[in-house]
Amino acid sequence: MNNINDTLIPKIGVITDVRIDTPDIKTFRVVTPDGKKAFDHKPGQCAMLSVPGVGEAMFSITSSPTNEEFMEFSIKKCGCVTDWLHQAEPGQQITIRGPYGKPFPVDDVFAGKDLLFIAGGVGLAPLRSVINYCRHYRDRYGKIDIVYGSRSKDDLLDYKEIIEEWATDDGVNVHLTIDNPQEGWDGHVGFVPTYVKELGFDTNKVAVLCGPPIMIKFTLDGLCEIGFDKTNVYTTLELRMKCGVGKCGRCNVGAKYVCKDGPVFRCDELEELPSEY
Amino acid sequence: MRKCSLEKINLLFKEIAKNAELYLPQDQTDGSAAYKKWEEGSVWSNALNTVRSPKDFFFPQTEDLMAFKTEGKNIEVIDTRKALDDFVIFGVRACDVKSFDILDRVFLSEPVDSFYALRRSHGVIISLACSKPSETCFCKTFGINPAEPTGDISAWKTETDIFFESNTQKGKELLEKLSALTEECDDTAVVDQKAKIDAIMQKLPLKDLKTDAFGGGKTGELFNAPEWDELSEACLGCGTCTFVCPTCQCYDIKDFNTGNGVIRFRCWDSCMYSDFTKMAHGNNRLTQKERFRQRFMHKLVYYPENNDGLFSCVGCGRCLVKCPISMNIVKVMKKIGGKKGE
Ligand SMILES: Cc1cc2nc3c(=O)[nH]c(=O)nc-3n(C[C@H](O)[C@H](O)[C@H](O)COP(=O)(O)OP(=O)(O)OC[C@H]3O[C@@H](n4cnc5c(N)ncnc54)[C@H](O)[C@@H]3O)c2cc1C
Ligand code: SF4
Ligand code: SF4
Numbered sequence: 001m002n003n004i005n006d007t008l009i010p011k012i013g014v015i016t017d018v019r020i021d022t023p024d025i026k027t028f029r030v031v032t033p034d035g036k037k038a039f040d041h042k043p044g045q046c047a048m049l050s051v052p053g054v055g056e057a058m059f060s061i062t063s064s065p066t067n068e069e070f071m072e073f074s075i076k077k078c079g080c081v082t083d084w085l086h087q088a089e090p091g092q093q094i095t096i097r098g099p100y101g102k103p104f105p106v107d108d109v110f111a112g113k114d115l116l117f118i119a120g121g122v123g124l125a126p127l128r129s130v131i132n133y134c135r136h137y138r139d140r141y142g143k144i145d146i147v148y149g150s151r152s153k154d155d156l157l158d159y160k161e162i163i164e165e166w167a168t169d170d171g172v173n174v175h176l177t178i179d180n181p182q183e184g185w186d187g188h189v190g191f192v193p194t195y196v197k198e199l200g201f202d203t204n205k206v207a208v209l210c211g212p213p214i215m216i217k218f219t220l221d222g223l224c225e226i227g228f229d230k231t232n233v234y235t236t237l238e239l240r241m242k243c244g245v246g247k248c249g250r251c252n253v254g255a256k257y258v259c260k261d262g263p264v265f266r267c268d269e270l271e272e273l274p275s276e277y
Numbered sequence: 278m279r280k281c282s283l284e285k286i287n288l289l290f291k292e293i294a295k296n297a298e299l300y301l302p303q304d305q306t307d308g309s310a311a312y313k314k315w316e317e318g319s320v321w322s323n324a325l326n327t328v329r330s331p332k333d334f335f336f337p338q339t340e341d342l343m344a345f346k347t348e349g350k351n352i353e354v355i356d357t358r359k360a361l362d363d364f365v366i367f368g369v370r371a372c373d374v375k376s377f378d379i380l381d382r383v384f385l386s387e388p389v390d391s392f393y394a395l396r397r398s399h400g401v402i403i404s405l406a407c408s409k410p411s412e413t414c415f416c417k418t419f420g421i422n423p424a425e426p427t428g429d430i431s432a433w434k435t436e437t438d439i440f441f442e443s444n445t446q447k448g449k450e451l452l453e454k455l456s457a458l459t460e461e462c463d464d465t466a467v468v469d470q471k472a473k474i475d476a477i478m479q480k481l482p483l484k485d486l487k488t489d490a491f492g493g494g495k496t497g498e499l500f501n502a503p504e505w506d507e508l509s510e511a512c513l514g515c516g517t518c519t520f521v522c523p524t525c526q527c528y529d530i531k532d533f534n535t536g537n538g539v540i541r542f543r544c545w546d547s548c549m550y551s552d553f554t555k556m557a558h559g560n561n562r563l564t565q566k567e568r569f570r571q572r573f574m575h576k577l578v579y580y581p582e583n584n585d586g587l588f589s590c591v592g593c594g595r596c597l598v599k600c601p602i603s604m605n606i607v608k609v610m611k612k613i614g615g616k617k618g619e
């Protein structure tokens with residue numbers, strides 16, 4: 001029976017590097033046993049990782065598709081699978097299947113536009129893939145603004161890459177913020193939604209929001225207040241998932257399956273759905 | 278059309294069972310009927326339908342998906358799928374045959390579910406017209422005719438004979454193998470039988486149930502209907518309705534440690550359960566009202582929206598019979614559908 005593929009049957013992945021990002025987030029580099037990328041993906045898509053005997057869970061592929069060597073996942077410790085992964089060491093094998101979901105429209109809608117990326121906490125994980133994709137094809141996009149906030153300086157994901165690579169790029173502006181004042185932090189202090197309003201962006205750009213539901217809600221309201229149209233704002237949803245392909249019946253919001261029709265949604269489309277997410 | 282005298286029915290079953298496993302409804306000691314494998318001496322049940330639907334044949338309550346062997350840091354994925362032999366399911370009612378179409382649209386759409394597809398390709402379905410539809414039947418509401426069941430072969434039973442007509446190549450081949458036990462006949466008796474069934478249908482209490490208030494695109498109108506509160510109030514969240522339902526398809530994937538390796542299996546799950554959508558940062562369906570609403574909105578609005586208007590209920594009536602608090606899709610349709618539901 002080995003000749004019939006089934007999306008539920010995963011491939012083997014090897015963890016080749018583990019980076020400690022924050023007290024509860026680590027970033028894992030994954031390749032196949034022969035050292036390749038497990039599959040191609042587009043920015044915003046996800047993969048199911050599993051530890052046999054422990055379980056399976058869905059994660060955003062945080063590395064850019066333009067990275068041809070490996071995939072990366074930034075994983076927050078919060079349960080069985082994630083706890084187990086957090087104690088894994090390089091060389092550990094896991095399983096991987098995907099890619100799942102509809103990506104960000106980077107090659108059509110985003111092309112030629114100024115882009116505003118707004119993330120909170122581990123919400124940077126899906127955005128990092130898009131940001132690095134757009135930085136790779138820099139001439140296809142206009143100005144890029146990145147607003148990123150976390151509880152504290154120590155909770156900022158990908159801090160080194162943000163400071164050393166993103167912030168030094170031409171035409172890329174990075175705006176970091178943390179919730180409360182902290183010794184050794186001379187940057188902005190305050191919540192993301194308020195910071196976005198203070199920064200007051202011009203509204204003829206595409207905005208992409210990722211983070212906890214409450215942050216998304218207030219930031220979206222803020223963007224609308226300063227004149228953004230919901231048709232230019234994208235976000236991602238996160239619901240419980242099992243199959244990843246619209247069959248196990250778990251992740252629907254109204255008639256849409258987040259695993260298959262999302263996780264990327266345009267905010268005006270999201271508004272059409274029942275508020276059950 | 279071919280017929281076989283009911284006196285010879287066991288010979289017919291024996292002939293079918295020579296080449297393929299044969300399953301048919303048989304009476305259980307508790308008085309209910311269930312699909313069981315035919316063996317010499319098995320008795321075909323007279324019951325109108327089985328308690329469990331025949332979805333088990335294609336989407337079993339639990340099934341192994343794969344196995345893993347782990348050694349140190351290494352993992353091996355073992356494909357546990359096995360080749361299957363053909364099997365025959367005899368006596369499937371029109372509503373249940375239709376449920377296979379509804380499941381097909383889920384499991385056979387891209388990416389195809391190979392586990393389901395394999396079972397489906399090996400199953401031969403002999404359907405059976407309902408001589409006595411019951412007061413909990415409302416298949417007609419969904420355009421299903423109990424006198425004209427589909428499947429690979431359709432069958433009609435009268436007092437004395439059973440009549441067969443094949444609908445597919447698979448069905449034709451099977452009927453040919455049974456030619457020594459059947460004889461060619463005209464359809465007079467079947468036409469008569471269909472008229473009798475129609476007459477019963479005219480008298481059923483649920484004959485006027487309508488779907489007009491439902492269908493794709495109705496989410497905005499129905500999602501916040503105040504009636505959901507009252508309808509869901511007594512629901513126990515037991516999931517019985519989803520387990521007996523031939524079209525409910527939600528599943529869970531779990532790992533089982535055998536001590537010697539890991540088996541990953543899937544099993545039926547229920548949107549009526551409180552942990553179905555539970556996540557680390559919360560649950561998007563916090564109360565039973567939301568879970569209850571999900572089940573019925575899925576069947577009457579979301580599924581049709583994604584499947585050319587086809588509803589995900591076949592009116593089999595199982596949930597009407599089995600719900601411990603007597604809540605069911607008919608009450609939902611009448612209440613939410615208002616006047617349009619009658
Ligand atoms: C599309 C998508 C993308 C995601 N991307 C990332 C990512 O990039 N990084 C990251 O760290 N996490 C991500 N998640 C969340 C991640 O899937 C969950 O944190 C993970 O499933 C928890 O698994 P666990 O086995 O460790 O927890 P479990 O032991 O299963 O559960 C611990 C708690 O988490 C709950 N839980 C189960 N599934 C989920 C879920 N899907 N989301 C949230 N809580 C859940 C359980 O109900 C329980 O309350 C994503 C989820 C989705 C749906
Ligand atoms: S919802 Fe009830 S009547 Fe409809 S198919 Fe399911 S069990 Fe049968
Ligand atoms: S509707 Fe009835 S059968 Fe279904 S979960 Fe509620 S109590 Fe159980």
Ligand code: FES
Pocket residue numbers: 240241242243244245246247248249250251252257258259260
């Ligand atoms: S995860 Fe199974 S339907 Fe979306």
